[in-house]
Amino acid sequence: MIARATAHRTQPATTLLGPGDDAAVVSAPDGRTVVTTDVLVEGVHFRLDWSTAEQVGRKAVAQNLADVVAMGAVPTALLVGLACPGSTPVEVVDGLTTGLWDEAAKVGAGIVGGDVVRAEQVVVSVTALGDLQGREPVLRSGARPGDVVAVAGRLGWSAAGLAVLSRGFRAPAAVVSAHRVPEPPYALGLAGARAGASAMTDVSDGLLADLGQLAEASGVSADLDRVALTPAAKLVEVGSALGVDPWTWVLTGGEDHAFLATFGPRRTLPAGWTVIGTVGEGSGVTVDGVDWDPENGPTGWTAFGR
Amino acid sequence: MIARATAHRTQPATTLLGPGDDAAVVSAPDGRTVVTTDVLVEGVHFRLDWSTAEQVGRKAVAQNLADVVAMGAVPTALLVGLACPGSTPVEVVDGLTTGLWDEAAKVGAGIVGGDVVRAEQVVVSVTALGDLQGREPVLRSGARPGDVVAVAGRLGWSAAGLAVLSRGFRAPAAVVSAHRVPEPPYALGLAGARAGASAMTDVSDGLLADLGQLAEASGVSADLDRVALTPAAKLVEVGSALGVDPWTWVLTGGEDHAFLATFGPRRTLPAGWTVIGTVGEGSGVTVDGVDWDPENGPTGWTAFGR
Numbered sequence: 318m319i320a321r322a323t324a325h326r327t328q329p330a331t332t333l334l335g336p337g338d339d340a341a342v343v344s345a346p347d348g349r350t351v352v353t354t355d356v357l358v359e360g361v362h363f364r365l366d367w368s369t370a371e372q373v374g375r376k377a378v379a380q381n382l383a384d385v386v387a388m389g390a391v392p393t394a395l396l397v398g399l400a401c402p403g404s405t406p407v408e409v410v411d412g413l414t415t416g417l418w419d420e421a422a423k424v425g426a427g428i429v430g431g432d433v434v435r436a437e438q439v440v441v442s443v444t445a446l447g448d449l450q451g452r453e454p455v456l457r458s459g460a461r462p463g464d465v466v467a468v469a470g471r472l473g474w475s476a477a478g479l480a481v482l483s484r485g486f487r488a489p490a491a492v493v494s495a496h497r498v499p500e501p502p503y504a505l506g507l508a509g510a511r512a513g514a515s516a517m518t519d520v521s522d523g524l525l526a527d528l529g530q531l532a533e534a535s536g537v538s539a540d541l542d543r544v545a546l547t548p549a550a551k552l553v554e555v556g557s558a559l560g561v562d563p564w565t566w567v568l569t570g571g572e573d574h575a576f577l578a579t580f581g582p583r584r585t586l587p588a589g590w591t592v593i594g595t596v597g598e599g600s601g602v603t604v605d606g607v608d609w610d611p612e613n614g615p616t617g618w619t620a621f622g623r
Numbered sequence: 624m625i626a627r628a629t630a631h632r633t634q635p636a637t638t639l640l641g642p643g644d645d646a647a648v649v650s651a652p653d654g655r656t657v658v659t660t661d662v663l664v665e666g667v668h669f670r671l672d673w674s675t676a677e678q679v680g681r682k683a684v685a686q687n688l689a690d691v692v693a694m695g696a697v698p699t700a701l702l703v704g705l706a707c708p709g710s711t712p713v714e715v716v717d718g719l720t721t722g723l724w725d726e727a728a729k730v731g732a733g734i735v736g737g738d739v740v741r742a743e744q745v746v747v748s749v750t751a752l753g754d755l756q757g758r759e760p761v762l763r764s765g766a767r768p769g770d771v772v773a774v775a776g777r778l779g780w781s782a783a784g785l786a787v788l789s790r791g792f793r794a795p796a797a798v799v800s801a802h803r804v805p806e807p808p809y810a811l812g813l814a815g816a817r818a819g820a821s822a823m824t825d826v827s828d829g830l831l832a833d834l835g836q837l838a839e840a841s842g843v844s845a846d847l848d849r850v851a852l853t854p855a856a857k858l859v860e861v862g863s864a865l866g867v868d869p870w871t872w873v874l875t876g877g878e879d880h881a882f883l884a885t886f887g888p889r890r891t892l893p894a895g896w897t898v899i900g901t902v903g904e905g906s907g908v909t910v911d912g913v914d915w916d917p918e919n920g921p922t923g924w925t926a927f928g929r
């Protein structure tokens with residue numbers, strides 16, 4: 318199965334030794350390696366009746382690559398652990414493999430190693446490595462009062478797609494495919510790092526949650542600009558059809574893996590980045606100065622801030 | 624759970640950024656990173672009624688560290704993905720965590736990241752990184768005719784322990800604990816690399832199987848010396864009690880993670896390494912010039928070689 322997954326695949330120059338020995342060897346010209354791992358479980362993180370195996374493979378790699386890029390590092394290599402029942406059709410394994418390699422190819426990373434074992438449930442664990450190219454890692458803790466908050470990529474599309482699939486629908490395709498395969502804008506993330514982002518993360522748990530973590534790590538508050546976050550027409554349309562406030566998706570929907578960063582007030586933002594708020598003293602995240610809480614009815618807006 | 628697993632743990636100097644951000648940063652002074660991953664599944668690779676959670680944690684780390692050392696690299700960092708049912712007792716997670724850190728501490732590696740997710744079955748995926756310290760990686764493919772075959776560490780003890788546990792016994796402790804927690808002689812493996820081993824691997828699938836892979840990768844044959852491999856008295860005793868030929872364990876038992884290497888004829892072997900055979904032209908692995916095959920009755924020896 319491993320031979321089948323690695324045969325005839327082209328390794329990039331960063332793969333000094335690919336699969337087949339006790340371990341792989343990956344170049345780390347910077348002298349530091351950025352590394353992260355994520356585990357996806359069938360029935361928890363994906364459903365093979367909602368997504369193809371190829372889409373699952375792409376998603377598993379995408380969320381790891383987004384973590385590497387969110388540190389300001391260029392992804393170099395991936396390792397994949399696959400646990401699955403002995404009855405798993407070979408088409409599923411082949412589909413997963415294709416998805417893994419296709420997404421890795423987007424950033425020029427190689428799949429340099431892995432493990433395939435038997436289990437009752439399909440579990441995909443992915444580890445991604447990256448190179449900082451001489452830059453300092455962009456941490457969550459670097460935001461300072463006076464910085465702007467900016468985002469590159471979509472917010473809420475994956476959550477809208479999940480809502481559609483959960484109701485038994487398969488359309489609109491735009492949001493459903495956003496849920497099946499996120500498209501983190503890797504190049505924009507790296508551009509943000511090169512432009513001197515003071516802090517960065519990717520939106521995996523939702524804008525409010527991830528910005529909240531970043532603000533807490535930095536010891537600052539953040540205020541979002543409601544107008545800048547106005548839901549796209551497609552999200553409004555889907556929300557209207559399903560009876561869901563699209564602001565819920567924009568503010569709390571994860572898995573799109575947009576890049577969320579802060580920049581010093583005199584920095585010029587790279588193309589593709591949109592200012593969505595400001596960093597202040599204190600703690601917590603507000604929208605136009607007030608708390609957002611879905612418990613407060615369909616719009617989620619409180620009349621008064623804390 | 625992640626906070627609980629990482630709080631109050633001391634990271635080594637190689638951990639430039641530990642858990643808590645989108646990814647970790649590990650030093651790679653050599654400019655190359657050795658990396659490997661393994662997945663262990665409850666009921667397939669371990670049983671929580673045969674081993675404590677702590678032992679499972681140690682084993683999961685040990686087999687990955689052995690792979691890094693088998694490349695001639697010093698382990699620097701580990702990442703751990705843990706999938707488990709929501710009903711998993713906190714003691715099991717704490718035990719796993721303790722085992723992971725204790726084994727990592729043996730080689731001075733840090734646990735720099737991970738992921739904890741819900742699943743029906745306990746699945747532990749471990750990724751290990753290592754630094755080559757300026758040496759070339761020791762591949763499986765470097766053996767040459769005229770080299771000696773040597774081993775550092777035990778052979779067959781884990782398999783004997785598994786046989787004991789499979790029959791419902793819990794003793795002798797020496798073999799049972801060898802199965803529960805392998806003790807790869809990491810320092811000896813690194814000494815073998817520094818002494819100029821021409822090829823190296825760790826014995827995870829059994830001596831004949833792993834030497835067979837090494838010989839195939841190198842395009843050579845290997846002949847083992849039966850006297851040098853004589854089973855330890857303890858294995859003979861356990862074999863006698865269970866009615867199993869102890870040679871089966873020595874030659875085909877995996878999971879002890881002894882280091883198996885070849886050295887050029889003029890190399891001086893480091894202390895702790897034992898010569899067990901020679902490398903020749905051709906292909907295949909023999910013992911005293913003949914094939915060993917358990918199908919040939921209780922001793923496994925054929926009367927005639929191929």
